[in-house]
Amino acid sequence: FFFAGGVRKGDPSYSGGARQAVHALVTGLKADSKAGNHSDIVFIEGSTPDYSTLYKTTKFCLAPHGAGFGIRLSIAMMF
Numbered sequence: 001f002f003f004a005g006g007v008r009k010g011d012p013s014y015s016g017g018a019r020q021a022v023h024a025l026v027t028g029l030k031a032d033s034k035a036g037n038h039s040d041i042v043f044i045e046g047s048t049p050d051y052s053t054l055y056k057t058t059k060f061c062l063a064p065h066g067a068g069f070g071i072r073l074s075i076a077m078m079f
Contacts (some may be wrong), residue, residue, distance in 0.1 A: 002058035004044035004051055022062060 007023045008014040029035050042054060064067040 001040060001062065002042045002054050004042075004046070004048050004054065007045050016070050018062075052068040 003019075003022065005019070006014070007019045009020055009023070012020050023043065023045065026038075026041055029038050029041065039054070065078065
């Protein structure tokens with residue numbers, strides 16, 4: 001699972017609340033030592049220089065809408 005992008009915790013209208021809900025879920029999973037280590041979950045709030053590599057090697061990429069024009073769909077079509 002991979003996501004890198006803005007979350008805007010105080011603005012659920014930005015992604016229909018999807019980014020905020022997944023952020024809360026992932027944060028809870030990573031904080032719960034009984035839930036396992038979840039090394040297969042990569043959730044980056046903001047940007048990363050490894051975006052292309054992570055995007056190409058992931059099995060599932062979260063692409064909730066935001067304020068842009070669906071750039072992740074365009075990127076996925078390139079790979």
